[in-house]
Amino acid sequence: MIHRTDAARQAPWQVEFAAAIRDPETLARVLGLPDTWLVAAQRAHKLFPVRVPPAYLARIRPGDPEDPLLRQVLPLDLEEVFQPQFSKDPVGDLAAQVAPGVLHKYEGRVLLTATGACAIHCRYCFRRHFPYAQAHAARDRWAAAIAHLAADRSIREVILSGGDPLTLNDDKLAGLMDALHGLPHIKRLRLHTRVPVVIPNRVDDGLLGLFDETPLGVVMVLHINHPREIDDAVVRACARLRSARVTLLNQAVLLAGVNDDADVLAGLSERTFEAGILPYYLHMLDRVEGAAHFAVDTARALGLWEALRIRLPGYLVPRLVREEAGAAAKVPVVAVGADPGCW
Numbered sequence: 603m604i605h606r607t608d609a610a611r612q613a614p615w616q617v618e619f620a621a622a623i624r625d626p627e628t629l630a631r632v633l634g635l636p637d638t639w640l641v642a643a644q645r646a647h648k649l650f651p652v653r654v655p656p657a658y659l660a661r662i663r664p665g666d667p668e669d670p671l672l673r674q675v676l677p678l679d680l681e682e683v684f685q686p687q688f689s690k691d692p693v694g695d696l697a698a699q700v701a702p703g704v705l706h707k708y709e710g711r712v713l714l715t716a717t718g719a720c721a722i723h724c725r726y727c728f729r730r731h732f733p734y735a736q737a738h739a740a741r742d743r744w745a746a747a748i749a750h751l752a753a754d755r756s757i758r759e760v761i762l763s764g765g766d767p768l769t770l771n772d773d774k775l776a777g778l779m780d781a782l783h784g785l786p787h788i789k790r791l792r793l794h795t796r797v798p799v800v801i802p803n804r805v806d807d808g809l810l811g812l813f814d815e816t817p818l819g820v821v822m823v824l825h826i827n828h829p830r831e832i833d834d835a836v837v838r839a840c841a842r843l844r845s846a847r848v849t850l851l852n853q854a855v856l857l858a859g860v861n862d863d864a865d866v867l868a869g870l871s872e873r874t875f876e877a878g879i880l881p882y883y884l885h886m887l888d889r890v891e892g893a894a895h896f897a898v899d900t901a902r903a904l905g906l907w908e909a910l911r912i913r914l915p916g917y918l919v920p921r922l923v924r925e926e927a928g929a930a931a932k933v934p935v936v937a938v939g940a941d942p943g944c945w
Contacts, residue, residue, distance in 0.1 A: 615797075615804040619721055619769065622655040626677060629654060633672065634665040646677030649892060650730045653723040658800040661830060670828045670860045674724050680895040681725065690731035692889045694927025701746040703739030708931055711759040711792075714739035714747050716767040716778075722800045726857060726896045728888035734765065740774065748781050751788065759790040768797035772808040779816050790819040794853070798839045799826055805839035813846040821849045823882060827861050829873040840877045851882035854920065856903055857896045864909035871910065871918040880917070884910075886924035886935060904937055 623629050626643035629652055630636075643652075654675045663669045667676070691697075695715075698707045703715040718734025720727075739747040751757055760782055767775070782788050797804045813820050822843060826832060840850055852874045854861065861867055871881045884907065887897050898906075907922040923932040 613771075613806060613808070615801050615806060616771070618655055618657060618801050618803065622653050622721070623659060624651065624653055626652055629676075632659065632664075633662060635667060639667070642679030642682075643677045646679060646681040646725075646892075649681055650677070650725065650727070651723060652677060653720065655721050655801050657802060657835065658722055658831075661833060668859070670866070671830060673859050674726070674827065674857070675722060677725065678895065681892040683894065685889075685891075685894040688889045688891045688894050690891050692728055692891075692927070693925045695729070695732065696737075697927065699737060701739075701750050702741055703737050704747045704750050706750070706754075710756060711761055712747075712751060712754075712757050713761040713763050714767075715764055716740055716762045717765040717770055719769040720764065720766045721769055721797045721804075724796070726855060726887060726890070726893040728890045728893075729765075730890060730892060738765070740770070740778075744778050744781055748785070751782070751785055755787045758787060759792055760788055761792045761794065763794045766795050766797050767793050768795045768804055768809070772812060775809075776812055779812060779818065783817060788818065790821060791816070792821040792823060794823045794825065796825040798822070798843065799824055799831055799836055802835040802839040805842050810842055810846045813843070813848050819849070820847065821851065823851045823853050824874075824879060825854070826852050826870065826874060826879070827854045827857060828866060829869040832873050832877055837877045840879060844878050850877075850879040852879045852920070853883040853885055854881075855885045855887060855896075856898045856906070856922075857887065858898050859896070862898045862902065862906065864906055864913070867906060867910055868913050871914055871920065875918055881920040883932070884920040884922050886922070888925060900935060903935060907935075 623632065626640055626647050630640055652675065662671045666672065695705055698705045700706045705713040715734065715738050717740060718738055751760065779791065782791060843850060854870060856862060861870065874881055886903060887893065903922060910919050922935045924935055926933050
């Protein structure tokens, strides 16, 4: 039985979660953004609301609308522009749903949308239109999810996504981990999360106790897109996670105006490795409605990846991939005529 914390006591990370900026006016005032931006920002905010926690806000340069961290959370009128190749469900999540919030796309692993909550709202989020109210795996105390996992002994890994699974309190996470431990064919728990980056004090004694006590192998895929997202607090949080036997990987999204630059991407790989995080994927933008202005074309993406391959040792070069609805795995992005088998 995994140790549980007192769910009634509000932890410091929960205080910070609640203190996030949630409207464009406050964001503009705190960062000194021009008033001319606000009208369009309000419209985009209605499509997908603003949310920026204080620890992340502190890393954004005031008065700089082009700051790469700000661009990830800044609502723009470009989100209102219709693009025919962009959709509300770009990676086929709903077609892969086998129970509420249970997505079974790939052999040997199942993804649970554990919650609809996020600590930060990234404007390029591929689930910004996902119907969380009807489709999250925790809604029936995980019963449907556990039933699916128990019935399929080929499943070895459970992936927690969302939303962000680390917005769940320790008691809820412990309940799920207890249930998974009761299924002998489940060997690994993987969490896809941005929380240790945007609210580093989420990595507290309670969370570390859950990871330290579970017999499951725990892998955490962080989502860091720019080297400036890694400050000293993030480095300390990662060190604590590693001390609890958590394997840390990074999955970055290639974003126009944020990290579509070889120097930035090389710096990201170096900085993540210094923090004990291994570069994993450089992901092409999922073509979600409202995010077309972040798209980087394939030719440019390949050029950037080739620059990384030349400049960095192989273990610091993330795999360049995209997700395609119905595919059996992530799809490598390779030059025309290249052999994807070399991966």
